[in-house]
Amino acid sequence: MKFRLYLGVVGALLLMASCKDNGGSEVVDVQFVKPSHFPEPVYNFAENEVTTEGFVLGRTLFYDGKLSRDNSISCGSCHQQSAAFTHHGHDLSHGIDDQLGSRNAPPVMNLAWQSTFFWDGGVHDLDLFSLAPIENPVEMDEKLDVVLEKLRNDPRYPPLFNAAFGTPEISTGRLLKALSQFMLMCVSADSDYDRMLLGTGPDLSTEAMAGMETFNQKCASCHSGVLFTDYSFRNNGLNRAFNQDAGRERITLNPEDRFKFKVPSLRNVARTGPYMHDGRYYNLEAVLNYYASGMVDQENLDPLLRKSDGTPGIDLSANEKENIIAFLKTLSDEQFIRNPELAEQ
Amino acid sequence: MKNIRIAGYLLLTASLLVFTQCKKDDDNDPNETGHFEMEFDNIVGGEELNLGTGTYTNAAGETFSVTLLNYYISNIELIRADGSVYAMPQDSSYFLVKESDDASHAIEIEDVPAGDYTSVRFVVGVDSLRNTMDIGQRTGVLDPANNTGDDNMYWTWNSGYIFFKMEGLSPQAPVDPGGLNKYRFHIGGFGGMSSPTINNVKTVTLDFNGVKALVRKDAHPHAHIFVDVAKVFEGETTVKIAENSTVMFSPFSVNIANNYQHMFVVDHIHQ
Structure with a gap:
């Protein structure tokens, strides 16, 4: 199936569909497609085209606590899908050792259209973003070299990197770009408002x-x-x-x-x-x-x-x-x- | 007769030597290359820098030690007497000098076209372009994974490299939350991406004091550069640890960068 940003009910059904290959593992065909009523994205896809394998790697990383010092906090800990990838019910997020951050976790949503990140815009490239929560002492508090080493020593990862990037090498650039691929696919463009706008759903x-x-x-x-x-x-x-x-x-x-x-x-x-x-x-x-x-x-x-x-x-x-x-x-x-x-x- | 013959041989040999020397001096075959080494020898005033153990006095009369000293040197260019320039290939022109790592003090520049060089120009820090470049192209000393913990040279919350990092103890520094009288200078700022802000990228030109560094296929000169960190505290602004024990991304950092751009001097050239 194609995991694309089809709009309307038909698209929604496609999104929910899945199929199995002969080996029984899930097969998805992932590609980034701009919703027709959205402006052009600002993310530089030329340097990091979203692929099925890159997305799967990024998703695995996003939900892996290995990115944190004690392996307990993943990106998904504070960016929960059910809350549009925010930390529902938390004014400030608690990271590692239950330490509190200083700002409310923003949603991981429609980031391909965003040219600065964080509430203060301190990061100017999505590919550089994930360094911050990984190394922030009150979020994941892990050193980047240690993260890379943990991934190299996890038998799941070299094949995932190989599939995504052509060799099993695990590097800073590949780690960050795979995370970007997952986050870029977190596109929200199918609300009742969108359907009304596109004439594919009922009036509000x-x-x-x-x-x-x-x-x-x-x-x-x-x-x-x-x-x-x-x-x-x-x-x-x-x-x-x-x-x-x-x-x-x-x-x-x-x-x-x-x-x-x-x-x-x-x-x-x-x-x-x-x-x-x-x-x-x-x-x-x-x-x-x-x-x-x-x-x-x-x-x-x-x-x-x-x-x-x-x-x-x-x-x-x-x-x-x-x-x-x-x-x-x-x-x-x-x-x-x-x-x-x-x-x- | 025999003596004359020996004298003749000697004369011949000497003239050959002279001839060889002349040839060597004038030969600037652009296809011929050699290498050039820059050695960054960190000192404090007139003294050797002893990491963690030495104590020194700054211009304001404050006592300090140095427990950590890291800085980037990049975009190296060698300049000939006629003003023409050999620029290192950009991708291989980034170095991190760490006082704690002897091997990092020597920068070897390979494949330098033969020539008579009279000065060197480099950036202290990382140019703005590289600060905003695709992460896939940030390898080696620019890869944040290669400088972590105390050696971290990258601000993740405010994308950009720390150009110069110096820390140490000083009785004049207020007690920090960890109970130490510590000063910390983490200086960066490439001018901002979406909004302009401080730019502490410094370009330094060092003259070889009239000496020509002769790069040839078989001649590899070496510049011994003294880096006097006492200069961090003096110059346009006298920096007092008592008043500025922690200087990171702030307007005051400009004063420290303006001071430290003058800490480099070529002491001598080894031919």
Whole structure:
């Protein structure tokens, strides 16, 4: 079968299908196909074409605790498919030895369209991303050379690397590119919203349609386009009293970037709580209440978040908030979170 | 008669020697290549650097030791008297000098076209292009897997190489969370990928002080370079450990990079 990004019900059935070869092992034909209503991806596929074998290797690595110091934490520990590859229910993620990180785990989703990674954009290439959680002392806390050695000594891996890259050599570049191949295939483009947009599914509810209208007027200048983000870094006026994380300024050293964080995509947002870079809001109601009336005026507050009288916030009635939430729920992609090819095997 | 004959032989031999010498001097057959070695000899002021055991005094009068010293040297170019340049092939032009590893102190440049070289130019650190290059092309000293633990020279959270890393103890350093009076300088920053930021990539040119390093098929000169880490603390900015015991990715790092670009000097050339 082809694990492609077919849209609509037929595509969904294909995605769920599987077949067996004579040896009884699962055979999938994996390739990256851009959803028709998405922009061109920014990832450089010329240097790392997604192949079935590369994807299978990447998936094995993604779910392997060997990437951590005590073999207990895998990428999938904090990026769980059922929560659109976030750490559901965790404001901050606990990594190795139950140590807490400082930011909320973002979803592994639609990364082929993303040109910077992390809330502060500190990493500019998906292939360089995985180094960070592997070596972060509060995430996986493992040394890269030790990871490579563990993989070389695991009889499963040399054949998987051979299949993916032509020789059994296990190197930094191959490890990272295989992980990228798996993550690149974590594409979410098949929500009720997408089906409505493409005319392959039913209309959205009246509430959701009303919510979409309000959303387009009041939220879409930042959460823009079909990916629901412009990938910019903005200060959205959170109360900084108990969290002085400087955000983007840590990367640029530019004081104008203080407290700016990346605008997150809202795809699958109903499943990716808690919200904000530090996970301070546990549900979407709290988020919308915050945007309506909880914002704190401060230096660097994004100008788009000021009302015409200069005060911070977005005018939202109770009804508008409910409708926006109804709309946001149409961005949930059941095929994405249930796709067995993306799950631990 | 016999003496005259011997004298004649000697004269002949001497003239042959002179002739050979002249030929050697003038022969710049571009197809002929030799090699050139750069030796990075880390010192502190006028003293030998003894890793972990030596104690030294910086320009601010503070006492310090050096427990770790690593820095990248890259993009090496040898320059002839007429200004023409031999640049090492880029892919093989990255070196990590580690005080803890004697073998890393000598950089051997192979296949240098024969010529009379009078200076050398190199980057202290890693150029911005290589900082943003595909991971598959980052091998050897640029592979993050080859420099891990204390020797780590790559920032994973803010993609880019650490160009210069120096750590040690100093009674003037405030006590760190591990209970040590330690200073840590981890200097990097290639200018930023999506937004501009600090650029600590430094290009250094070292003159051979009027000496010509003659590279020939059978002549392999060797530049002995003193690297005086006392210079890290002095120059445009006097760096005080008491005030800046931890300098990593921060605006102040620019001052340290501006200082350390002057720590290299060619002491002599071995022909």
